[in-house]
Amino acid sequence: MRFKSPKSNSFQVFAISGVNTISFGIQASPNAKKGLLGFGVERIDTAENQRFPMLGFKVFPSVIPEPNETTQVSTMDHPIQSLVWDDFTAKPDHAYEYVFHPIKGKPKNLDRSAKPISIKVKTEPLFSKNTHDVFFNRGVASSQAYTRKFGELKPDELPAEKGKQALQWLTRELDEAILKFIGNAKKGDTLLGCFYEFRYEPVAREIKAAINRGVDVKLIIDGKVNGKKDSKTGKMVESFPREDNIRMLKAAKIPKKNYKLREARPSNIQHNKFMVLIKGGKKPTEVWTGSTNISLGGFSGQTNVGNWVRDPEIAKQFKAYWDLLKKDPGATPGLERAEANAANKALRDAVADLNDVPSEIEDIQEGATPVFSPRAGLGMLDLYVRLVDSAKACSCITLAFGINENFKTKLLDNTGMSHMVFMLLEKRDAPNPRSKSEFVAIKAVNNVYQAFGSFIKNPVYQWAKETNAKLLQLNSHVVYVHSKFLLMDPLGEDPVVVTGSANFSKASTNDNDENMLIIRGDQRVADIYFTEFNRLFNHYYFRSVVELTSKRNSNKPSKDGLFLDEDDKWLQKYKPGKLKAKRLNLYTSMEGAKTI
Numbered sequence: 001m002r003f004k005s006p007k008s009n010s011f012q013v014f015a016i017s018g019v020n021t022i023s024f025g026i027q028a029s030p031n032a033k034k035g036l037l038g039f040g041v042e043r044i045d046t047a048e049n050q051r052f053p054m055l056g057f058k059v060f061p062s063v064i065p066e067p068n069e070t071t072q073v074s075t076m077d078h079p080i081q082s083l084v085w086d087d088f089t090a091k092p093d094h095a096y097e098y099v100f101h102p103i104k105g106k107p108k109n110l111d112r113s114a115k116p117i118s119i120k121v122k123t124e125p126l127f128s129k130n131t132h133d134v135f136f137n138r139g140v141a142s143s144q145a146y147t148r149k150f151g152e153l154k155p156d157e158l159p160a161e162k163g164k165q166a167l168q169w170l171t172r173e174l175d176e177a178i179l180k181f182i183g184n185a186k187k188g189d190t191l192l193g194c195f196y197e198f199r200y201e202p203v204a205r206e207i208k209a210a211i212n213r214g215v216d217v218k219l220i221i222d223g224k225v226n227g228k229k230d231s232k233t234g235k236m237v238e239s240f241p242r243e244d245n246i247r248m249l250k251a252a253k254i255p256k257k258n259y260k261l262r263e264a265r266p267s268n269i270q271h272n273k274f275m276v277l278i279k280g281g282k283k284p285t286e287v288w289t290g291s292t293n294i295s296l297g298g299f300s301g302q303t304n305v306g307n308w309v310r311d312p313e314i315a316k317q318f319k320a321y322w323d324l325l326k327k328d329p330g331a332t333p334g335l336e337r338a339e340a341n342a343a344n345k346a347l348r349d350a351v352a353d354l355n356d357v358p359s360e361i362e363d364i365q366e367g368a369t370p371v372f373s374p375r376a377g378l379g380m381l382d383l384y385v386r387l388v389d390s391a392k393a394c395s396c397i398t399l400a401f402g403i404n405e406n407f408k409t410k411l412l413d414n415t416g417m418s419h420m421v422f423m424l425l426e427k428r429d430a431p432n433p434r435s436k437s438e439f440v441a442i443k444a445v446n447n448v449y450q451a452f453g454s455f456i457k458n459p460v461y462q463w464a465k466e467t468n469a470k471l472l473q474l475n476s477h478v479v480y481v482h483s484k485f486l487l488m489d490p491l492g493e494d495p496v497v498v499t500g501s502a503n504f505s506k507a508s509t510n511d512n513d514e515n516m517l518i519i520r521g522d523q524r525v526a527d528i529y530f531t532e533f534n535r536l537f538n539h540y541y542f543r544s545v546v547e548l549t550s551k552r553n554s555n556k557p558s559k560d561g562l563f564l565d566e567d568d569k570w571l572q573k574y575k576p577g578k579l580k581a582k583r584l585n586l587y588t589s590m591e592g593a594k595t596i
């Protein structure tokens with residue numbers, strides 16, 4: 001939801017709320033900015049009879065010259081020096097009032113006499129009766145919060161109750177949502193599942209419970225045989241995820257009649273993670289989909305999202321896709337090349353025949369359109385590239401496996417006063433020494449701003465040494481960013497959200513079993529995705545800067561950005577044309593903001 005405070009001569013506050021996250025933008029007049037040290041922020045929760053100042057990490061160096069890892073301060077004493085701010089600690093379906101106190105004076109003699117600005121907001125419910133509900137995990141095992149709450153230990157190394165708390169903190173409500181989806185299947189219903197990884201015990205147990213209560217459960221599980229000899233050790237590496245999946249199926253005592261292994265096309269990834277609920281075994285009604293693999297790391301480590309879709313037409317199309325995949329189509333090992341090519345072409349043709357998909361932005365229908373893979377050509381990837389490149393104000397995208405060259409080619413001319421593009425990457429976009437192609441960099445001159453997975457490796461001032469999902473043994477390959485979604489003009493009147501299992505790559509379009517949803521015109525969905533993207537981007541942008549600065553300074557810590565300015569110089573970052581000014585303008589010019 002989108003909100004704005006009453007307008008005054010000095011300040012106005014704008015807000016976008018998701019489920020757990022609220023993003024704020026503050027418009028200030030030139031006179032109000034003079035001598036402004038920042039804002040003290042109070043949050044009022046009438047339902048719980050609470051009013052308290054929000055806390056922060058950054059401090060005035062003249063007041064606390066040597067903060068340590070336990071330092072946490074009130075923003076009323078060490079204000080927020082930003083006109084764009086977020087609260088990542090909100091509760092679902094909750095009303096709040098935020099009071100922003102302009103603070104001037106000197107760090108040791110603060111002037112809090114200016115009139116405060118209040119804004120009332122309401123967050124989205126976790127579970128609703130809308131067509132779409134969206135669930136994000138925390139996705140920030142690499143964080144001050146995890147380190148301060150749980151240290152550097154894995155959840156299963158903590159005392160039992162503390163370990164449960166750690167997992168709950170990491171998963172947030174993502175696992176709760178998928179378990180509820182499965183739990184909604186009653187006796188006589190059918191539940192169709194299609195999974196790349198199936199090795200998260202809570203989900204496997206819930207599936208078995210559904211079978212026990214009379215749900216007709218039918219699963220397609222990735223079972224390709226792709227084991228090979230390790231070139232370094234000479235030992236055989238078992239097929240993945242086949243062997244892990246089979247072990248979980250056996251451990252959960254899921255009968256063989258309830259699942260089929262997807263074994264064709266072993267060189268490709270059977271990358272789906274979806275379920276279809278069929279009420280009474282006859283009418284497809286709901287779909288669970290998204291980026292979350294059914295694994296501990298999928299729910300608790302890397303960034304992931306789940307989508308619960310209550311739309312019979314969408315469910316019908318997913319069922320048709322499931323019916324196609326249950327035949328295990330595509331080339332099987334041992335076929336001659338011509339036979340294999342023909343089998344794979346038949347699969348792509350059959351996928352393309354399932355439903356109509358848009359080829360141009362103007363062809364995207366209001367509501368949701370599913371896109372299934374594998375399919376011939378790069379038409380869908382080209383459409384995703386155009387969505388990012390054609391936004392009026394802003395586009396956002398998460399990329400787990402680097403930036404496809406098609407995006408770079410299109411965005412190279414995105415200069416001048418063009419729209420902003422925010423990219424959240426698993427790792428820094430850098431030249432590959434093994435590549436023969438010339439490296440193309442897209443950056444701020446192209447209005448492209450990147451954050452990449454990183455963590456604070458060494459303690460520096462008040463910032464504690466962090467852990468990450470790899471060190472916690474939650475993930476080994478994709479450690480930070482595994483979600484796959486893009487947003488086109490999310491704060492506009494007609495936002496577009498693309499989300500699902502595919503990695504915006506050639507392989508995810510032409511070769512892998514994948515599914516995506518293109519959702520147009522749903523501001524509620526766009527707001528949830530936008531606020532969560534903000535949370536993740538801001539988290540990793542700070543760590544990316546710390547990492548790059550540390551490398552430039554030969555791993556010596558720098559004070560840059562870690563402390564508050566002692567005067568109003570921080571506002572120079574909001575000069576016209578700068579990143580922060582552009583981001584602020586997104587909020588102050590958004591469509592549909594209301595005052596409550």
